[in-house]
Amino acid sequence: MHIDAWFSTPIYNGEIVPTKEQKKEIERYFYKYTQENGACIYEGDSLNITGDATGQHQISECEEFKWINEHLHGHIDNYLRSIGVDTSNYKFYIQKSWPVICDEGGGVAPHAHVNSHLSAVFYIRCDPDNGGDIIFASSPDHPLNVLPVHIPNTNVKYTPTENQLLIFPSSLQHKVTKFDGKDFRFSISYDIMITTHTNMGSDSEYDVSNPDMWVPLGD
Numbered sequence: 732m733h734i735d736a737w738f739s740t741p742i743y744n745g746e747i748v749p750t751k752e753q754k755k756e757i758e759r760y761f762y763k764y765t766q767e768n769g770a771c772i773y774e775g776d777s778l779n780i781t782g783d784a785t786g787q788h789q790i791s792e793c794e795e796f797k798w799i800n801e802h803l804h805g806h807i808d809n810y811l812r813s814i815g816v817d818t819s820n821y822k823f824y825i826q827k828s829w830p831v832i833c834d835e836g837g838g839v840a841p842h843a844h845v846n847s848h849l850s851a852v853f854y855i856r857c858d859p860d861n862g863g864d865i866i867f868a869s870s871p872d873h874p875l876n877v878l879p880v881h882i883p884n885t886n887v888k889y890t891p892t893e894n895q896l897l898i899f900p901s902s903l904q905h906k907v908t909k910f911d912g913k914d915f916r917f918s919i920s921y922d923i924m925i926t927t928h929t930n931m932g933s934d935s936e937y938d939v940s941n942p943d944m945w946v947p948l949g950d
Contacts, residue, residue: 742867743810743898744889747802747853756795757855761917765832779839780832790919791828799853799919800825803896807849807923810898822941824924833863833916839907841868847922848939850901854891855917863910865889867903891918 749757768785790796803825808818826847831839844850857863868886889897899905901922910916926939 740867740869740900740903741810741814742887742889742903743806743813743896745806745809745896745898746894747799747806747896748894749798753795753798754855758917760793760795761830761832761855761915764830765915779834779837781829787829788827789825790830791825791921796828796919803851803853803921806896807851807898810849811925820927821925821938822928824926824942825921826924827920827922829920831918831920833907833910833918835912836909837907837916838863838909841904841906843904844901844922847901848925849898849923850903851896851898851921851923852891853919853921854893854895855919856914857891857893857916857918858910858912858914859890859892861910861912862908863891863912863916864908865891865897865905866908867899867905870902870904 764785764787765780768780791800804823807823811818811821831852852865866886866888889895924939926941929941929943
Protein backbone atom coordinates (compact mmCIF):
# COMPACT_ATOMS: atom_id res chain seq x y z
CA MET A 732 0.00 0.00 0.00
CA HIS A 733 1.17 3.53 -0.69
CA ILE A 734 -0.24 7.05 -0.85
CA ASP A 735 0.22 9.28 -3.90
CA ALA A 736 0.47 12.96 -2.96
CA TRP A 737 -0.72 14.94 -5.97
CA PHE A 738 -1.43 18.63 -6.59
CA SER A 739 1.19 20.04 -4.26
CA THR A 740 1.59 23.81 -3.84
CA PRO A 741 4.98 25.01 -5.12
CA ILE A 742 6.76 27.60 -2.97
CA TYR A 743 10.09 28.79 -4.34
CA ASN A 744 12.87 29.42 -1.83
CA GLY A 745 15.79 31.31 -3.35
CA GLU A 746 18.27 34.09 -2.65
CA ILE A 747 19.28 37.46 -4.08
CA VAL A 748 22.57 38.76 -2.69
CA PRO A 749 23.24 42.50 -3.03
CA THR A 750 26.67 44.07 -3.04
CA LYS A 751 27.70 46.00 0.06
CA GLU A 752 26.92 49.27 -1.70
CA GLN A 753 23.51 48.05 -2.91
CA LYS A 754 22.68 46.87 0.61
CA LYS A 755 23.71 50.22 2.04
CA GLU A 756 21.57 52.14 -0.47
CA ILE A 757 18.53 49.95 0.19
CA GLU A 758 18.78 50.29 3.96
CA ARG A 759 19.30 54.06 3.61
CA TYR A 760 16.09 54.24 1.57
CA PHE A 761 14.16 52.18 4.12
CA TYR A 762 15.31 54.25 7.11
CA LYS A 763 14.42 57.48 5.29
CA TYR A 764 11.06 56.02 4.28
CA THR A 765 10.41 55.08 7.91
CA GLN A 766 11.24 58.58 9.14
CA GLU A 767 8.97 60.19 6.55
CA ASN A 768 5.96 57.94 7.05
CA GLY A 769 5.96 57.01 10.74
CA ALA A 770 4.11 53.97 12.03
CA CYS A 771 0.95 53.15 10.07
CA ILE A 772 -1.32 51.15 12.34
CA TYR A 773 -4.54 49.63 11.06
CA GLU A 774 -6.86 46.84 12.06
CA GLY A 775 -5.24 43.42 11.95
CA ASP A 776 -1.70 44.82 11.86
CA SER A 777 0.39 46.69 14.38
CA LEU A 778 3.46 48.85 13.96
CA ASN A 779 3.87 48.20 10.23
CA ILE A 780 4.63 50.69 7.50
CA THR A 781 3.59 49.39 4.10
CA GLY A 782 3.27 50.76 0.61
CA ASP A 783 -0.44 49.93 0.72
CA ALA A 784 -0.85 52.42 3.55
CA THR A 785 1.51 55.13 2.27
CA GLY A 786 0.87 55.08 -1.48
CA GLN A 787 4.17 53.51 -2.59
CA HIS A 788 2.92 50.86 -5.02
CA GLN A 789 5.91 50.50 -7.35
CA ILE A 790 9.12 50.56 -5.38
CA SER A 791 10.72 48.48 -8.14
CA GLU A 792 10.94 51.68 -10.23
CA CYS A 793 13.11 53.46 -7.65
CA GLU A 794 16.79 53.58 -8.60
CA GLU A 795 17.86 51.79 -5.42
CA PHE A 796 15.78 48.73 -6.36
CA LYS A 797 15.85 48.46 -10.17
CA TRP A 798 18.79 46.04 -10.11
CA ILE A 799 16.60 43.52 -8.25
CA ASN A 800 14.16 43.26 -11.18
CA GLU A 801 16.51 41.27 -13.41
CA HIS A 802 17.25 38.82 -10.59
CA LEU A 803 13.55 38.50 -9.83
CA HIS A 804 12.84 37.73 -13.49
CA GLY A 805 15.40 34.92 -13.44
CA HIS A 806 13.99 33.40 -10.26
CA ILE A 807 10.40 33.52 -11.57
CA ASP A 808 11.59 31.83 -14.76
CA ASN A 809 13.31 29.11 -12.69
CA TYR A 810 10.21 28.67 -10.54
CA LEU A 811 7.88 28.16 -13.50
CA ARG A 812 10.28 25.94 -15.43
CA SER A 813 10.70 23.72 -12.38
CA ILE A 814 6.95 22.96 -12.43
CA GLY A 815 6.93 22.24 -16.15
CA VAL A 816 6.02 25.59 -17.73
CA ASP A 817 7.56 26.56 -21.08
CA THR A 818 8.35 30.14 -20.10
CA SER A 819 9.39 31.10 -23.65
CA ASN A 820 5.68 31.62 -24.33
CA TYR A 821 5.16 34.12 -21.55
CA LYS A 822 6.12 37.56 -20.31
CA PHE A 823 6.26 38.62 -16.65
CA TYR A 824 5.14 41.96 -15.26
CA ILE A 825 5.52 43.52 -11.83
CA GLN A 826 1.99 44.69 -11.18
CA LYS A 827 2.79 46.14 -7.77
CA SER A 828 5.82 46.27 -5.50
CA TRP A 829 5.91 47.85 -2.10
CA PRO A 830 8.09 48.17 1.00
CA VAL A 831 7.15 46.52 4.28
CA ILE A 832 8.73 47.88 7.45
CA CYS A 833 7.94 45.98 10.62
CA ASP A 834 8.67 47.44 14.06
CA GLU A 835 8.68 45.57 17.35
CA GLY A 836 5.22 44.04 17.86
CA GLY A 837 4.30 44.17 14.18
CA GLY A 838 2.64 41.38 12.25
CA VAL A 839 0.35 40.82 9.29
CA ALA A 840 -3.08 39.19 9.44
CA PRO A 841 -4.00 36.26 7.13
CA HIS A 842 -4.64 37.38 3.56
CA ALA A 843 -4.08 36.51 -0.09
CA HIS A 844 -3.28 38.60 -3.17
CA VAL A 845 -6.18 37.75 -5.44
CA ASN A 846 -5.39 40.49 -7.97
CA SER A 847 -2.24 38.81 -9.37
CA HIS A 848 -0.84 35.46 -10.45
CA LEU A 849 2.34 35.13 -8.40
CA SER A 850 3.57 36.95 -5.33
CA ALA A 851 7.07 37.27 -3.93
CA VAL A 852 8.79 38.62 -0.87
CA PHE A 853 12.45 39.62 -0.70
CA TYR A 854 13.91 39.99 2.80
CA ILE A 855 16.38 42.85 3.19
CA ARG A 856 16.86 42.98 6.93
CA CYS A 857 15.42 40.57 9.49
CA ASP A 858 16.10 38.87 12.80
CA PRO A 859 15.35 35.12 12.59
CA ASP A 860 15.52 34.74 16.38
CA ASN A 861 12.71 37.22 17.05
CA GLY A 862 9.65 36.12 15.12
CA GLY A 863 8.24 37.64 11.98
CA ASP A 864 7.81 34.22 10.39
CA ILE A 865 5.68 33.89 7.28
CA ILE A 866 3.07 31.14 7.52
CA PHE A 867 1.31 29.72 4.47
CA ALA A 868 -2.02 27.96 4.94
CA SER A 869 -3.97 25.63 2.69
CA SER A 870 -7.30 27.00 1.49
CA PRO A 871 -10.45 26.29 3.53
CA ASP A 872 -11.86 24.23 0.65
CA HIS A 873 -8.75 22.05 0.33
CA PRO A 874 -9.85 18.37 0.33
CA LEU A 875 -8.00 17.69 3.59
CA ASN A 876 -9.63 20.64 5.34
CA VAL A 877 -13.18 19.47 4.70
CA LEU A 878 -12.64 16.12 6.42
CA PRO A 879 -14.29 15.94 9.88
CA VAL A 880 -10.96 15.18 11.57
CA HIS A 881 -7.87 17.16 12.50
CA ILE A 882 -5.23 16.90 9.78
CA PRO A 883 -1.72 18.09 10.76
CA ASN A 884 0.55 20.03 8.43
CA THR A 885 -2.12 22.08 6.66
CA ASN A 886 0.14 25.12 7.05
CA VAL A 887 3.86 25.67 6.76
CA LYS A 888 6.21 28.17 8.39
CA TYR A 889 9.26 29.90 6.94
CA THR A 890 11.64 31.80 9.22
CA PRO A 891 13.05 34.55 6.98
CA THR A 892 16.75 35.20 6.61
CA GLU A 893 18.43 38.17 4.97
CA ASN A 894 18.56 38.02 1.14
CA GLN A 895 15.94 35.25 1.06
CA LEU A 896 13.40 35.32 -1.78
CA LEU A 897 10.09 33.44 -1.62
CA ILE A 898 7.79 33.08 -4.65
CA PHE A 899 4.33 31.54 -4.38
CA PRO A 900 0.88 31.52 -6.00
CA SER A 901 -0.86 34.79 -5.11
CA SER A 902 -4.02 32.97 -4.07
CA LEU A 903 -2.15 31.16 -1.29
CA GLN A 904 -3.23 32.51 2.08
CA HIS A 905 -0.40 33.71 4.30
CA LYS A 906 0.30 35.77 7.40
CA VAL A 907 3.29 37.13 9.34
CA THR A 908 3.70 36.32 13.02
CA LYS A 909 4.49 38.95 15.63
CA PHE A 910 7.97 40.42 15.25
CA ASP A 911 9.82 40.96 18.54
CA GLY A 912 13.09 42.42 17.24
CA LYS A 913 14.43 45.69 18.63
CA ASP A 914 15.27 47.15 15.22
CA PHE A 915 13.15 47.44 12.09
CA ARG A 916 12.63 44.49 9.75
CA PHE A 917 12.74 45.40 6.05
CA SER A 918 11.27 43.47 3.13
CA ILE A 919 9.85 44.08 -0.35
CA SER A 920 6.65 42.49 -1.60
CA TYR A 921 5.83 41.91 -5.27
CA ASP A 922 2.70 40.99 -7.19
CA ILE A 923 3.44 39.45 -10.59
CA MET A 924 1.26 39.04 -13.69
CA ILE A 925 1.98 36.43 -16.37
CA THR A 926 0.82 37.12 -19.93
CA THR A 927 1.60 36.01 -23.45
CA HIS A 928 4.20 37.95 -25.42
CA THR A 929 3.23 41.04 -27.41
CA ASN A 930 1.20 40.19 -30.55
CA MET A 931 1.20 36.53 -29.58
CA GLY A 932 -2.09 34.68 -29.53
CA SER A 933 -3.12 32.39 -26.72
CA ASP A 934 -2.76 28.63 -27.03
CA SER A 935 -4.98 28.09 -24.03
CA GLU A 936 -8.16 29.62 -22.69
CA TYR A 937 -6.30 30.02 -19.41
CA ASP A 938 -3.57 32.26 -20.84
CA VAL A 939 -3.79 36.00 -20.28
CA SER A 940 -3.12 37.88 -23.51
CA ASN A 941 -0.55 40.66 -23.49
CA PRO A 942 -1.97 44.07 -22.44
CA ASP A 943 -0.95 45.46 -25.86
CA MET A 944 -3.73 43.31 -27.32
CA TRP A 945 -6.45 44.51 -24.98
CA VAL A 946 -9.25 46.74 -26.26
CA PRO A 947 -10.24 49.57 -23.90
CA LEU A 948 -13.88 50.38 -23.28
CA GLY A 949 -14.92 53.98 -22.78
CA ASP A 950 -12.62 56.99 -22.61
